[in-house]
Amino acid sequence: MEKKINEMRIDFLAVEENTAFARAAVSAFLLPLNPSLEELEDVRTAVSEAVTNAMLHGYEGKGRGMVRLSAALYEGGRVEMEIVDCGVGIEDVEKAREPLYTSRPDMERSGMGFTVMETFMDALSVRSRPGFGTTVHMEKRLTGAS
Amino acid sequence: MKHTLRGDTVTVFLTGELDHHSAKDIRAELEALIANPRVKHLVLDLKGLTFMDSSGIGVVLGRYKTLSQRGGTVAVREPGPHVNQIFRLSGLYQIVEKLC
Numbered sequence: 510m511e512k513k514i515n516e517m518r519i520d521f522l523a524v525e526e527n528t529a530f531a532r533a534a535v536s537a538f539l540l541p542l543n544p545s546l547e548e549l550e551d552v553r554t555a556v557s558e559a560v561t562n563a564m565l566h567g568y569e570g571k572g573r574g575m576v577r578l579s580a581a582l583y584e585g586g587r588v589e590m591e592i593v594d595c596g597v598g599i600e601d602v603e604k605a606r607e608p609l610y611t612s613r614p615d616m617e618r619s620g621m622g623f624t625v626m627e628t629f630m631d632a633l634s635v636r637s638r639p640g641f642g643t644t645v646h647m648e649k650r651l652t653g654a655s
Numbered sequence: 656m657k658h659t660l661r662g663d664t665v666t667v668f669l670t671g672e673l674d675h676h677s678a679k680d681i682r683a684e685l686e687a688l689i690a691n692p693r694v695k696h697l698v699l700d701l702k703g704l705t706f707m708d709s710s711g712i713g714v715v716l717g718r719y720k721t722l723s724q725r726g727g728t729v730a731v732r733e734p735g736p737h738v739n740q741i742f743r744l745s746g747l748y749q750i751v752e753k754l755c
Contacts, residue, residue: 557708558708561708617717619745625708
C-alpha cells in the first residue's frame with residue numbers, strides 16, 4: 510500500500526473564471542513532486558475539462574453551486590484527483606463519455622471533454638445520479654522531470 | 656488580438672489561455688474579423704497559446720462553419736504538443752489544415 514504524502518481539497522463557486530483557478534491550484538499542489546512540463550499540462554488539461562463539465566453541465570452554466578476539487582499524492586508519484594458537483598447529474602454516463610457526444614452543441618461544445626481526460630490520465634471513472642450530481646475520479650502516475 | 660490581413664486571408668495570433676471562459680471573447684473577436692466579407696481564409700497562429708482545453712475545438716469548428724459557407728478555409732499554425740493532440744483526437748485535421 511502506497512503511503513499518502515499529501516492531500517488537499519478546495520471548494521469554489523461554479524463561475525467560469527474559477528476554471529483557471531482550479532488549474533493553477535492543482536499545478537501548485539503537484540509542483541513539489543517535480544513533474545515534467547508535459548505531465549503538468551496533462552493534469553491541467555484534464556482538470557480543466559472536468560471542472561468545465563461540472564460548471565456547464567452539472568450546474569447548467571448558471572454560475573450557482575459549488576465545485577469540489579480534491580487531490581491526494583502518494584509515494585511513488587501517483588496522484589488521485591476528484592472533481593465533484595451537486596448539479597443535475599448525467600442520465601447516461603456511457604453515452605456522455607462517447608467521443609463527440611455533447612448535450613450542448615449550441616455552446617460550441619465539441620463533446621471531447623471525457624475523451625481528452627481519458628487520453629491524458631491513466632485512469633478515469635465517472636459516478637453520477639440524475640438530480641444528485643457527478644463525481645469524476647482521475648489517476649495519474651507522475652514520473653517527473655528528475 | 657493581434658492580426659494581419661493580406662488579400663483574403665486574416666491571420667490571428669492567439670495568446671494566453673483558451674478555455675471555456677476565454678473562448679467567449681476569442682470567439683467574438685474572431686467573428687468580428689471574419690465578418691468582413693473580403694475575408695475567406697483564417698489562419699490561427701497558436702504559438703503564443705499557453706493553454707488550451709477542448710473548448711478550443713469548438714472555437715475553430717465554429718469559424719470553419721462560417722468560412723466554409725463562402726468557400727473559405729481555416730488553418731492552424733504551430734500548435735503545441737497538447738493542443739495538437741486535442742485537435743488530432745477530435746478529427747479536426749480532416750477539415751482544418753495544420754501549417755508549420
